[in-house]
Amino acid sequence: MTPLPPLTCFKAYDIRGRLGDELNEEIAYRIGRAFAEVMGASRVVLGRDVRPTSEALASAVARGLMAAGVEVLDLGLSGTEETYFATTHLGADGGICVTASHNPMDYNGMKMVQAGSAPIGAADGMDAIKALAERGDFAAEVPGGHVTDASGTRAAYVAKLMEFVDISALTPLKVLVNAGHGAAGPSFDALADAMAQAGAPIEFIRVYHDPDGSFPAGIPNPLLDENQHLTAAPVKDHGADMGVAWDGDFDRCFFFDHEGGFVPGEYVVGLLAEAFLAKEPGQKIIHDPRVVWATQEVVAQMGGEAIQSKCGHSFIKQAMRETGAVYGGEMSAHHYFRDFMACDSGMIPMLLMIELVCRRGESLKALLAERRAAYPSSGEVNFRVGDQKAVIAAIEAEYGPKAETRDETDGLSLSFGDWRFNLRASNTEPLLRLNIEARGKPDLVAAKLAEMRALIEA
Structure with a gap:
């Protein structure tokens, strides 16, 4: 078999590529074959998002896995975190979710884990999977590979999510949820049903809810300013107490106040740290180095231990596992939980935030006001x-x-x-990312941002 040219879809944390030349069904098949051989897998969980190409790419991955004799545990349409959960819950040797998350329409990708839902880094499999997929010199096909419908795992996944919320602590609340026509809708519905059956007095309002891979409201990426009105406006229109x-x-979760x-x-990281430390004082909390003062203060005030980690899910998850931290958070809206295989989830933060607002008896805006005033920040600015x-x-020479x-x-x-500031090169894009924060001086943040922008752009 003629080797493929270098596979550019392999990134620092996962697989992501432009459809056609960087990622197609042939490449997906080879990745499936290589994953099975490198990981020595006999049972692999497979999920997929709602994009039009995801079903065909997932089928190609399944064919590659089955050619290596693997039992493919098929979740169907699901979130990345459901792949993480099912990999551990079903005792599988690994998991693959075909997803491009918030990337443009002409992209797709995969997120992969090994047994125990642990991330796969360069040294423990990713480089070897890439190399074998490029060479294509696979071992002889193994009989017995087949697909098993594992969509019923969602009930156990929802039961696990419910462990993170104390239903008895909840008070009446109106919460607007925006699935962005992504994969979140069906999974959220199952969770909302479980909450209702448990007696949660929460009214949920759904917008852009039904999965639709054409994304009629645009690619679901609530971090972008131009997308935030899709949640902000209906929150106000419906008089909701908060928006999600x-x-x-749905491995990232974003919040809007009333x-x-x-x-x-x-600020979400600090609030979720507070939610955990109120229940489990003294626990360790992982945070990234971009904006740190607000989180470090609340962790110190509540008797916890703040630990800094490199950005990126593989680094945070490694730190979580090494330290036993109860929670880890990134300002990019990835949130990780010790009792969820040290993996990220977009549903658990929603549950924790609802409970925190109910327990404190204050609006989400009020909960944030003091912290935002004490530690204003620039938000992440990309160059x-x-x-x-x-x-x-050059920046180091000027400021060091x-x-x-x-x-x-x-x-x-x-x-x-x-x-203070943090300046770092993106792991996934040709960008420099700058974050600035100050102690109670928003004007200082603005001035330093203007100053540094001029230096960087020069």
């Missing part, structure tokens, strides 16, 4: 530059000598007492 929106495979205001991810290393070196502390956990973090 998911991306395409006025339709978007809640930046770094497309020709030479990332040269720009970072003046810094009180420096940290290189992920990119360059410099602190100057009343303000």
